[in-house]
Amino acid sequence: xxxxxESGGGLVQPGGSVRLSCAGSGVTLAYFTTGxxxxxPGEEREGVACISSxxxxxxxxxxxxxxxxxxxxxxxxxxxxxxxxxxxxLKPEDAADYYCATAPACSSRWTLFAAYWGQxxxxxxSS
Numbered sequence: 089x090x091x092x093x094e095s096g097g098g099l100v101q102p103g104g105s106v107r108l109s110c111a112g113s114g115v116t117l118a119y120f121t122t123g124x125x126x127x128x129p130g131e132e133r134e135g136v137a138c139i140s141s142x143x144x145x146x147x148x149x150x151x152x153x154x155x156x157x158x159x160x161x162x163x164x165x166x167x168x169x170x171x172x173x174x175x176x177x178l179k180p181e182d183a184a185d186y187y188c189a190t191a192p193a194c195s196s197r198w199t200l201f202a203a204y205w206g207q208x209x210x211x212x213x214s215s
Contacts, residue, residue, distance in 0.1 A: 091114055092110055110188030126184035127208075128183060138195075148163075
């Protein structure tokens, strides 16, 4: 049974940082594209970032939506079967529920093909 569990959300001040974690069970995340999407109340799902499956060279390809480029970093730890999203310089518009998900490939359209995702973790950006 595939399960993804997100953690690390909370209340953060504008300009602050937080790291989200995604733990996989019943699935080896290294074999799949894994990404983070977010959804704010009344808003559509937005793919924030994804990281490709690990290739034989250990190189990971990444994608970031324009609004988070230079502020967010996605990474993976294959030994721990974890994927992370480091979020810096947070803005109020970053507030949302964040979900990690697996997909066949990492691109700007990756969320259309998301297969599994967790229950989400909430990020609130407020002073």
